[in-house]
Amino acid sequence: MDFLEYHALAALDAPNETSQELPEPSSTLNLSSFPTSGTEEDAFKLPDLIGGTSSNNNSNNNNNNNNINNKDEENRNLYDKMTHYANLSMKKLNIDDARVPTIPTIPTREASSSQFVEPTRAKLSLPDNLNNRNKPTDATDVVLSKKLSKVLNDYSLSNYQSRSQLRKSLQSLERNRDKLNIDEKRLINPGYLGILERKSLRSDLENELLKDHLTVLEEFRPIVRRINRWSNSVNNIKETGQQLVEETEADQSNEDDSVTDRVNQLRADAKSLELKKQLLIALRDQFTLNQLEDDIIANGEVDLEFFKIVDKALQIKERATYLLALPSSRAGSSLISQTNQTLSFVNKKVFNHLVDFLHNYESNSQLLGERSFDPDDKNFILFQKSLIYLSNDLEHFNEFLKRVTSVRSKSVLDEFLSQFDFNPKDSKPILLSAQDPLRYIGDVLANIHSSIANEADFVKSLFKFQLDDSAITVPQFNKEYLQGLDEKLLNETVQSLANSCRIRVEQIVNFEEDPVVNLEIARLLNLYQLMFERKGIRRNSALISNLHKLECSARGKIPEYYVKFLKELASLPVEPSDDLLPPDWLSEYIGKIVDLFEVYQQANTEESHKVIDLAFLQKVVENPIKDILIKRIQTAFPLAKKNETSRFSSLTMQINCFDLIKTRFQPFTTTVFAQDDQVSSIFQMIENRLNSLVSQLLELQQKLLFENTGMGLYYNLFNMIFPVTSVQDELDYDMYLSLCENPLMDLSTIEKNVHEKLNTYIPQALTDVQENMLFKLASPTIADYICETCFSTLSLFYVTFRKVLMHLYPEQKESVQRFLNFSEQEFNTLVGIDQGNSE
């Protein structure tokens, strides 16, 4: 709110009674801090400053004192003027009794106080102006203004710091208004009461201040007292110290550093003790389990937390081993013994946990079907962790594995045996059929194969460790027990099937005589050994060993059959049949061998070589031929050496037998007989033998033929001088010139020996040889060969003989032509030789 300057108001014209206009202020004067007095009259009246001033005769209003009388009238007018304008102002503000409180309005005051206005010169100069110009004012106001002005002036002269201090003081006063019980009304009372109030305020403030100071001092009292109490001790220490220093200084020259050393020693001892303490605490942490951990081990469940404590116990044990290196190993050994006790307990607990898990798994598998675990299954991880831990204690570890094996073996065996029970609800049981023993063995082995597959699934799901997996830490030395644990368990579990399997297969193998079936059984058993091995079953396991034994047994029975067969021949008669064909036993025997070879040929594999090898072939093929067949034929033809007919029959029968053997074995020359040189030599022997027999028969046949024609004598004679087959041309005929001296070569003798026989036999020679002599040869090829070769030789000799005779006796050609009456062409035609061939 702006106010009109006092002197400016004086310069205004006197207002009319009707004038409602207020003069405009020319400068600002903030009087908001002045409360309106509740004791003021309704009509605003200016305090009689002039009167007050005149009566009090204030020395500060020096400027106005000289003009008091002269300007009295003027001031009165001014007073009236101000009264008038004040009333107008009041009216304009609509201030009435109801709205203007008697006590200065607190909000206004609060507003002013909260919004502290820094004292300005304009404000501060107000009391001066008032003192100077408003004489008719109340004396007390003057005194108050004076005091206030004095105070304010004093501060206004000081610096900003002082002013801010004042401001702070006033603010503090304002804040603590309620606490100090400031009665503002009385405080600003200009009267004596006001003075008293202000004085009492001051004294109150001073008291408060003093009280505060006293409180602070009181707080210091115990400290002071304590300091006083210690002062003597401190002084003593000080004095003693001083004394010590002095003494030390005094004795420095005389005494050594024993005290200092001692102090140092003591300090070192203290430090050492401190370290010892720390060390012992550390040792306690490193070498002992706390109560909670002990309790978890004793009573807690086996879980991951449990294993953390177990790991700690293991670490303690490991650390305890270091203690054994100490001069006295008692601590180490006793600690190890104690930890071992704990670990032994843990082992038993883990073992029980694992056994519990296993039985639980088994019972649930039986009730609810097969179980499976996810790799991240908590229980599964715990199981594997337990097992890994238990691998530290081999005794319990192996015991657990035994339990697993035992439980699983039983289950596997039950499952295996159930396949043989007849249950109409289930699939067909495995039944032994007399017609198909191989199928029975196949079913048994397939069933075992299936059990292995199922068991492999089971052990892999629980006992296959990913040892490289960082999730599970396995001590290096335990890896050897855990690596391949699944395979180990699989092997041990399926061993329970070994005996049951053996018994079932054995009952077939023992009674099966057929070498072909035995070969197939042996092969089947061998194949299953291979397949089982491929699935991780060890070669030396009971299951595979049994299969191997059975395979050997089946294999061994193959030659046994043949041996038995040959043994039984002893009881058979050796008499040959009339047709000189191979004996029935030979056909049967060779037929059985061929059946075997055929089966062998289907799978010419390594395991077959084991069955049909050199020894087998020697035993079954070579030796029987050499020792039995030939002997039996020799026995059948005892006169073969003496009697040509008997010999002829013997040779025919032998050729028939060998031809049969050779023909039947021929398809196997590239398989059975191609294993190695020794084996192939057996077939070679058969071939050679046959060829030899054929040659022998050919020779005999030739001999008989020449004898029958009467040319036998001359044929031998000619060949003795020069082989007839080597004669090339007429020049070679001279080779036989020497024969002329031989009386047998006399033409009449020749005629006598040859002519009749030749003419009698040659026309029927072919028929005789083909239909009588060689008729019993089973092989037409061999018969043809012998026949052709014989007649070719005969023809060649006849022609050569005739020509040589004509050459030797050129003058008796006609005679020669007479008794050797067949021309070459005629002779060849009669003996059935193709002309082209003969030439």
Place this chain on the structure above:
Amino acid sequence: MSSARSGKSLTKYKIVFLGEQGVGKTSLITRFMYDTFDDHYQATIGIDFLSKTMYLDDKTIRLQLWDTAGQERFRSLIPSYIRDSRVAIVVYDITKRKSFEFIDKWIEDVKNERGEENVILCIVGNKSDLSDERQVSTEEGETKAKVLGAKIFMETSTKAGYNVKNLFKRIAKSLPEFQESPNTGVKDDSNENNAGVIDITTNEEEQQASSCQC
């Protein structure tokens, strides 16, 4: 606690693979197991098995795959394995008619061992990637499957990885484990065997899979 400790239930099914030599039985299994294909042919010796756990429709089953040798000398072993198999997959080579003609004999063997009802028969024409050399049409295969009463017929290519997963998915879905309401399964099968009804769902699946795998 105890049930939690012993894992979750798992049903095991035996599947036997049959067919002539070189039709791709082993490669079908290898593709399914390891998603690989080996160009180098190696004849199977005897019988081999592999196990695979399959997760389908929130259920877990274990398939035990029995791979048989196609060679004649191992034929006598096979009936023993058909004896307890739940599924028989007869594989032929679409580029070799002879292998297709032998299906009848294989199916007969299966029926002799398992009867008509106790086995899920599947006929698979493999090597569908060799379309230039095709000797057996898809229609012929389908017809034969219907005639022989095979529940599933499919052409696959183990080399290209075509339809292999689908085959096993279909096999799995036809197993009792996935036949909670028997009517559904029968309906599906009857649909498949019914010439008038086309199973669009399956075809879509196949097409999707084929487009994806090719």
